[in-house]
Structures are given as C-alpha cells and as structure tokens.
Amino acid sequence: MQTWLTEHAQIDVPVISAPMGGVAGGALARAVSAAGALGMVGAGPGTDPDWIARELDVVASAGRPFGVGLLGWAVTDVDAVLAVLAPARPVLVSVSYGGELSDWVAGLHDAGITVATQVGTLDDARDADAIGVDLLVVRGAEAGGHGRNQVATLPLLQAVLDDVDTPVVAAGGIGTARGVAAVVAAGAAGAWVGTAFATCREAATAAPAREALLAAGLEDTVYTRVFDLAQGAGWPAEFGGRALTNAVTRTWAGREQELEARPPALTALADQVAKARADGDVAFAPVWAGQAVGLVERPRTAAELVAELARADALLRRAAGL
Ligand SMILES: Cc1cc2nc3c(=O)[nH]c(=O)nc-3n(C[C@H](O)[C@H](O)[C@H](O)COP(=O)(O)O)c2cc1C
Known part of the structure; x- marks a missing residue:
C-alpha cells in the first residue's frame, strides 16, 4: 500500500x-x-x-x-x-x-x-x-x-x-x-x-502493567488529570491522560478540582501513587492506555x-x- x-x-x-x-x-x-x-x-x-x-x-x-x-x-x-x-x-x-x-x-x-x-x-x-x-x-x-x-x-x-x-x-x-x-x-x-x-x-x-493491559476491555479506560496532580508532573492542565481504570480513578476521576482544593488528600494520594509506582502495583499506579486496549x-x-x-x-x- x-x-x-x-x-x-x-x-x-x-x-x-x-x-x-x-x-x-x-x-x-x-x-x-x-x-x-x-x-x-x-x-x-x-x-x-x-x-x-x-x-x-x-x-x-x-x-x-x-x-x-x-x-x-x-x-x-x-x-x-x-x-x-x-x-x-x-x-x-x-x-x-x-x-x-x-x-x-x-x-x-x-x-x-x-x-x-x-x-x-x-x-x-x-x-x-x-x-x-x-x-x-x-x-x-x-x-x-x-x-x-x-x-x-x-x-x-x-x-x-x-x-x-x-x-x-x-x-x-x-x-x-x-x-x-x-x-x-x-x-x-x-x-x-x-x-x-x-x-x-x-x-x-513493566510486567504488571502488561498483564493489566492484556486483561483490560474496551470499557476499562478513563480520561483524567488525577495521576498528574498526584505526581506533580508539570503537564499543562489542558492535557489530561487516558489510563486504565483502577482504585485511584474510581475514587477521584471527575473530582480533580475537589482534589486540588484539598491539599491533605492530594498529599496522601501522591504518597500512595508514588509507592504503587515503586512497587508495580497497578491498582494505584497509572497504566496509560486508550480504548484500543480492548482489541x-x-x-x-x-x-x-x-x-x-x-x-x-x-x-x-x-x-x-x-
Ligand atoms: C503509554 C503511553 C505513553 C505515551 N507517551 C507519549 C509521549 O511520551 N509523547 C507523545 O507525544 N505521546 C505519548 N502518548 C500518546 C501517543 O503518542 C498517541 O497519541 C496514542 O497512543 C494514540 O492512541 P492509541 O493509544 O489509541 O493508539 C502515549 C501513549 C501511551 C499509551
């Protein structure tokens, strides 16, 4: 072609x-x-x-x-x-x-x-x-x-x-x-x-992320800024990201403004996400993926x-x- x-x-x-x-x-x-x-x-x-x-x-x-x-x-x-x-x-x-x-x-x-x-x-x-x-x-x-x-x-x-x-x-x-x-x-x-x-x-x-990607279906992703807020990543606010749904997104996706307004909650989430990334725990770490993950x-x-x-x-x- x-x-x-x-x-x-x-x-x-x-x-x-x-x-x-x-x-x-x-x-x-x-x-x-x-x-x-x-x-x-x-x-x-x-x-x-x-x-x-x-x-x-x-x-x-x-x-x-x-x-x-x-x-x-x-x-x-x-x-x-x-x-x-x-x-x-x-x-x-x-x-x-x-x-x-x-x-x-x-x-x-x-x-x-x-x-x-x-x-x-x-x-x-x-x-x-x-x-x-x-x-x-x-x-x-x-x-x-x-x-x-x-x-x-x-x-x-x-x-x-x-x-x-x-x-x-x-x-x-x-x-x-x-x-x-x-x-x-x-x-x-x-x-x-x-x-x-x-x-x-x-x-x-990483292996845990790969397993999560292979197991995920068409409906298992969400667009959110939660992980960027938690990681202080520096991404411009107009660019959120699509990731696999997990315990973090189920709690916070769609509530980003509330999270930003609650520094103690944001600090606790930041610690949780940092630990999860270090441990390869995909229940709390971001695994970036689009809807095609279901294919x-x-x-x-x-x-x-x-x-x-x-x-x-x-x-x-x-x-x-x-
Ligand atoms: C894990 C992951 C990391 C990405 N990192 C970048 C990046 O560093 N730079 C970039 O321009 N786009 C990045 N993207 C976005 C891709 O360039 C692209 O827009 C997207 O993957 C296309 O959609 P698809 O995932 O449905 O194929 C990333 C996407 C994924 C899934």
Whole structure:
C-alpha cells in the first residue's frame, strides 16, 4: 500500500508506532522499523539528551527509517535536543503538547527532518498548519496517554481532512488492520498506533502493567488529570491522560478540582501513587492506555503486530472489489 507516508518515509507499511515515554525506547522502535513500519522513540518528561542519543543508536542499528517524539512542554533546552537529533537523522520528529512549536520547526527543517505534532481539535490542526508543521497527527479522545479529550478520532479526522491540505495520520483507538484500513480509506496517510504497541514484547512496559493491559476491555479506560496532580508532573492542565481504570480513578476521576482544593488528600494520594509506582502495583499506579486496549488479547512481537496492521491493504482491496 502506498501513501504519502510510505513514500515520504521510505517504509512499507503506513503505520507509525507512537512515541511513548517510558514504553517506546530504542528496542521497540527498532523492532517496528525493522518490520517495515516507522518506529518512534518516545522521550518522556525529564528525559536528558544523552538518553535520546543512546536510544537513537539502538533504533538506527536496524538500518531503517525511524522517528523521535518529544513533549514540547517538558523540553527546557531546545538547542541541546536539536544538537542530538541532527546527526542521528531521524526521518520524523514529533513535538506535541505545549512549548513553542515554532521554535522547533526551523531547526528541524534545517536538519532535513520532517516535523509532526499531535492535534486534538480543528483549531489545533489549523494552528500547526500555519506554523509549517509537515504532518498532522489527528488524535482523538479515545487515544491512550496524554492529549485532549474533546473530539473522537473519526469526526476529527473528517473535519481536518476537509480543512487542511497538509498530510495527516490518524491516532486514537486504532489497534487492528480494520482501523488502519478505515483511516487510510478516509484519506489519512497512515495510522499512529500507541496502546497496541505498548503491549508488544519489545516495549519497556513493566510486567504488571502488561498483564493489566492484556486483561483490560474496551470499557476499562478513563480520561483524567488525577495521576498528574498526584505526581506533580508539570503537564499543562489542558492535557489530561487516558489510563486504565483502577482504585485511584474510581475514587477521584471527575473530582480533580475537589482534589486540588484539598491539599491533605492530594498529599496522601501522591504518597500512595508514588509507592504503587515503586512497587508495580497497578491498582494505584497509572497504566496509560486508550480504548484500543480492548482489541489486544495476547502479547505479540512488534513484527507480529506490524504484520497484522499491514493486512489493511487486503481489506482495502476487498472493499474496492479488487
Ligand atoms: C503509554 C503511553 C505513553 C505515551 N507517551 C507519549 C509521549 O511520551 N509523547 C507523545 O507525544 N505521546 C505519548 N502518548 C500518546 C501517543 O503518542 C498517541 O497519541 C496514542 O497512543 C494514540 O492512541 P492509541 O493509544 O489509541 O493508539 C502515549 C501513549 C501511551 C499509551
């Protein structure tokens, strides 16, 4: 299947494995790229440029195109990160969620790197388009991890495709070949898949989180800022996150303002979440995941998942009567 993404990035399968801090290191990205899709390394909050350089060495060893995803709000020294990225020559760099996107675009373009950003509303898409971003990642509310919660993937995808000419990939809720086929048929250049890759063997997902992900169903996630409040994580307030429901979300999701107004309760929750993270106790620790978690039933290698997603080609041919 050929799309703008496969041609531009020189890959075989129009799928990008999402950058996921703490989950998508060089090993996962390498396996995805080696399988013919585009593997992304995810730099989470507090990542130092040396870590990025090391992980990029790992992914580059596949000899295939790869990318890197950064959190705009979390990068304090843009020049230091650009200095690591330019010689590593990723084909794609995404900068999402805050910071000054325009600070990145010129520097990345100077290095010959394509720039992407995740957008959660039509206004986000128009703003990114005006700044000169090359690839819009249209990310709906059903997606895992952080982002906006305003609009679901399909309505947002339709609106953005009708509104801007910049290439688009779709993100949020895509976990099988059917999802890839749907968004490519609609006009997207490919799919940006996070949650499904988080369960792959090469992901840095800890064992208890992986078990919880594999056991979870379509209805077992919730969008909340509770974990960010508890961890003092520094996320801009407009970007909450979708995680597996657990004891913490059952008590506090939807009551974030009340939690913020009650410092003793917040301190107690912060201690509880910190201990749970250290102990790998998923009843109280965040496990970031989107609704597509309900589509994943067994652990696979990244190559197995890429092969499954690549079946979108056959689905599209069948739909076209070919
Ligand atoms: C565990 C996890 C961690 C994530 N970390 C990041 C991150 O560090 N940077 C980023 O831009 N997006 C991050 N995301 C969001 C993904 O890029 C993407 O929007 C999302 O996974 C797509 O939806 P899906 O999970 O339904 O496939 C994360 C998502 C998950 C599930």
